[in-house]
Amino acid sequence: MEQLRRLTFLTPESWICPHGEQAVHHAYEQEDLMPLFGGTADADAGEHPCPHCRTGLTEVNYEGAPAWRCSYCEGIFVADRAISRILIRRDMTFSEDVVRLAEAATKQKDLFQKGRARFKKENPFILTCPKCANKMRRQFFVYSYPIEIDRCISCGGVWFDKMELETLQYIYEHKDKFFDGRGF
Numbered sequence: 001m002e003q004l005r006r007l008t009f010l011t012p013e014s015w016i017c018p019h020g021e022q023a024v025h026h027a028y029e030q031e032d033l034m035p036l037f038g039g040t041a042d043a044d045a046g047e048h049p050c051p052h053c054r055t056g057l058t059e060v061n062y063e064g065a066p067a068w069r070c071s072y073c074e075g076i077f078v079a080d081r082a083i084s085r086i087l088i089r090r091d092m093t094f095s096e097d098v099v100r101l102a103e104a105a106t107k108q109k110d111l112f113q114k115g116r117a118r119f120k121k122e123n124p125f126i127l128t129c130p131k132c133a134n135k136m137r138r139q140f141f142v143y144s145y146p147i148e149i150d151r152c153i154s155c156g157g158v159w160f161d162k163m164e165l166e167t168l169q170y171i172y173e174h175k176d177k178f179f180d181g182r183g184f
């Protein structure tokens with residue numbers, strides 16, 4: 001642990017491959033590593049702990065709406081009411097990665113069927129709301145929007161993993177191109 005602590009490049013967002021395992025995953029998914037990042041697996045990281053990293057979120061102004069961002073995993077929490085305000089704004093420039101993600105997501109015809117089957121099979125209540133500490137449900141943003149998000153079952157706030165919010169905004173702004181104006 002002490003040796004790991006000296007690796008300054010190691011963040012909760014780092015990809016790691018635990019000894020004896022084939023799969024790589026994020027460091028934040030490995031609970032025994034969390035003491036390295038000043039967070040713990042328990043929700044004691046202040047008022048707004050990141051649902052992945054458990055470190056405190058920073059309040060930011062996201063296109064005029066209050067939001068809370070994690071500086072490690074770059075996820076962002078937005079209160080229910082603020083989301084439509086963000087979607088209506090049209091002054092965003094999108095990175096190539098976001099455009100690629102949006103195009104890949106909208107091309108998959110059976111995405112919704114597969115997603116719903118997966119939510120049924122796997123536990124969709126994995127994350128804890130950073131605002132009210134209730135469970136968040138993994139779901140599509142709305143039916144017919146091919147972006148998976150985590151929505152709090154109590155306060156309705158939404159957690160967007162890295163690039164999910166930007167991808168949603170891109171699809172929203174280009175919905176005529178992606179959906180022929182249908183589906184919303």
Ligand SMILES: [Zn+2]
Nearest residue numbers: 050053070073
């Ligand atoms: Zn985080």
Ligand SMILES: [Zn+2]
Nearest residue numbers: 129132152155
């Ligand atoms: Zn909540």
